[in-house]
Amino acid sequence: MTGEPLARLVARALLGGMLVFAGLSHLLWARRGFRIAVPDWAVRATGLDKDAIVVGSGAVEIMLGGALVALPIHRRRIGALTAAFFVAVLPGNIHQWRTGRSAPLLRTDRARFIRLFLQPLLVLWALWSTGPWRRPGARHKIVRA
Incomplete structure (x- = not known):
């Protein structure tokens, strides 16, 4: 055992599973819906078409998601990269809310607005479950009453 609290391990595994599921949905069953949600400015900025971005x-x-689970020794770096990914896609979420574009599970203005508040929670989840601010090799102190 790494000395890592079980809650962080479980939270990281859940986040990893959620990311793999979301990624598969981008590639398979919800791909078309996500293409609709890609803003035109992202196409111009990257030189990629909407399908390539999805x-x-x-x-x-x-x-x-796979790295969060399979590479625990690198969890701090992967957590920071995951948080950065969640920040990087936030402008697209804002654009989607402002333009009213529907995507899977985001068919109403209310759902798209609530989704904006989920993004900071995902950033915090990635950081909390991986602890990128902790010194590598540092042990958690057990406080006894």
């Missing part, structure tokens, strides 16, 4: 983001989600 496929790329799905692949990144699968890699990050």
Whole structure:
């Protein structure tokens, strides 16, 4: 055992599973719906078409999710990368809310607005479950009453 609290281990595994599921949805069953949600400015900024952006983001989600679970020794770096990914997609979420574009599970203005508040929680989840601010090798202190 690494000395890591069980709650962080479980939270990291859940986040990893969620990312893999979301990534698979980008590649398979919800791909078309996600293409609709890609803002035109993202196409101009990257030089990629909407499908390539959806496929790329799905692949990144699968890699990050798998790495969160399979590479615990690198969890701090992977956690920071995961948090950065969640920050990077936030402008697209804002654009989707402002333009009223529907995507899977985001068919109403209310759902799209609530989704904006989920993004900071995902960033915090990634950081809390991986502890990128902790010194590598540092042990957790057990406080006894």
